[in-house]
Amino acid sequence: MALDTVPKQRAPEDKAAREQKAIRELAGRLAAAYSENRSPDEVNVAIRTAHARFAESTVRDFVPILVERMVRRKLETPEQPETVTAVAGAPVSVGQATEPAVTGEFPGGESPRKLTTDRRGLFALAGAAGVVAVGATAWAVSPSDPAPAAPAAGAPLKKVTGVVGSEKAAFFGDERVADVFAAHGYDVRVEAAGSREISSSMDLEGKAFAFPSSLPAAERLKREVGARTQFVPFYSPMAIATFTPIVQLLDKAGVVKFDGPAPTLDFSAYIELVQRGVRWDELPGNTSYQVGKNILVSTTDARTSNSAAMYLAVASYVVNDHAVVRGATAEQHVLPTLQRLLLAQGYTEGSSVGPFEEYLTAGMGPTPMTWIYEAQYVSAAVGKRLRRDMVLLYPSPTVLSRHTVVPLTPEGEDIGALLHNDTELQSLAAEHGFRTGDVARFDEVVTEHDVAVSPDLVDIVDVPAYETLEHLIDGVAAAYE
Structure with missing residues (x-):
């Protein structure tokens, strides 16, 4: 076809x-x-x-x-949504677990990574609409609380700094986003880094919030800093940025399917090509990309970047007979293929911005297939940066990258609530390519800018448990050394 x-x-x-x-x-x-x-x-x-x-x-x-x-x-499920309640002088109760009481304040000047168990718990949100007083000593907070109330006219802006996955830097750099935060009393500045770096090794002292690109990374960070609240304001499926000639070649090889507005890559068939060591110039009828290198999707460095970790999640599922990897035996079974997928690429970058920029500027010569967040492609379409021969290809199966805010201070909790609940920020997130709870707005954006996306993703698999994913990444890292 x-x-x-x-x-x-x-x-x-x-x-x-x-x-x-x-x-x-x-x-x-x-x-x-x-959404929870x-x-x-x-x-x-x-x-x-x-x-x-x-x-x-x-x-x-x-x-x-x-x-x-x-x-x-x-x-609907029998369980009620989790609510964290803290009462001064009493333990904090979450399900069956209890922790020492908290005052709702962070110790001044101390790094969030140094928080100890007796300082964990609920963050006070002074003046926020989502804080409910019970008597004078109790509060309840959940990610579904309304956004913080607007400040009094003329009040100075509170300066806060966060660290975010690099693919969200453009969103926070949007002046319209800054204006919404300012309307709520905040001057928000961000630093960009790889999501795994954010959750594992980055110094977060002085940061109000961390915003990695995956739920597993956020869960690790939550445990480390003792945060009790998180927000998932938007998400993005993982996809592959490629080109029309490449899709045509893969279609002739029986690896691509056309089941909807956007083509899909049969990931099992792709893995088989990789395991056989098939080169591009060995594909039948290839007159458009006669290159003698192995067929591989280009990714980031799994040791620092969440997008590559999501690639490992999909690949490990397929290699493990279409089952989520659990246990040491399954880990050892899939590792050789995962090592080949990553190591055969040669040098890989630490964040998703670099490979996608190369895709946009260098064409299919160096990177015929690039593993990306769908949001990056949609955002590039909105910015009119795509050429006519560029195509968004969805792996089947794929995984969702759930961009998760982990508050590190009370102000960070305000920012998370705003990102999750403010309708204007949600609309702007859709313009930057992210899917949100406002499905209609995302549909409007891709329709207006003529982007062929898969509106209904069904073949989505779970990411392995955090510890399992870390074992797989460590196994790949060991092969580098």
Whole structure:
């Protein structure tokens, strides 16, 4: 199958526009309501399944209401959302665990990494709308709390600094984002770093929040600094930035499928090519990329970068007979292939910005396939940086990178709440390519800028447990040495 142009998304039919709009708005509401326990894609699948049951109904007026009821019943669980409660002079209770009482304040001038157990717990949010007093000594905070209230007119801005995954630097550098933070009393500055570096080795002294690009990295950081709250304001599927001639070659080799607006890469077939050591110039009918190097997706350095760790998560799942890796035996089984996937690339960069910039500027010569966050590609499309021959290719299966804010100070908690709840920040995040609880806004962005994305990702696998993923990365790192 020839690929001359990337298929475009189609707008819903006029006769069903009102119902489709209601369903999109429902998807946004439910994705936000269940963000702690369900990914937006899980919510979308539940909505599509329920909506399909009414396909033959002639009376349509109440379909969105009935769909919402069905989906809420499906997504509800017996457990209540976790709420952290601290009462002065009493233990902090989270489920069955208890920890010493806290005052809600960080010790002045001490690095967040040096917090000890007796200083863990709830952060006070002075003046924030999400802080609820019970008597004079109790508070409750959860990631679903409303955003902080706006400051009094003329009040000076609070300067806060955070460290973020490099792929989010452009978002924080957007003047419109800065204006929203300023409206809430904050002057937010960020430093960019690899997500694994943020969670494992970076000095966080003086930082108000950390914003790595994966939930496992955030969970590690939470445990280390004793944070009790986190926010997942947006997420991004992992994808592959490539070119039309490359997709055509892989299609002839039976590795690519066209099941929707964007093509997908059969990752099992790709792994087989890598294990056989197939070179690009050995592919049948290759007249467009006659290069004698092995077929490989280019990634970042797994020792420092989350995007490469997500690549290992997908590859390990496929090599482990399509099962999430658990235990030492499975780890040893998949490691040889993982080492080959990473080491055969040669030098790799420490963050995802460099490889994607090379993709945008150098063409397919040095990097015919680059492992990226979907958000990077969409953002480049919004910025009109894509050429006509550039294509977004989705691995099947893939994983979701859940960008997670870990507050390190009370001000950091305010920033996390704003990112999670402020509608303008959520809209701006969509313009920077990130998927949020506002599914309709992301759809508007990709439609407006004619970006062929996969709107409904179903073949998504879980990332291995943090300890397992660390073992795999350590195994790859040992091979480097």
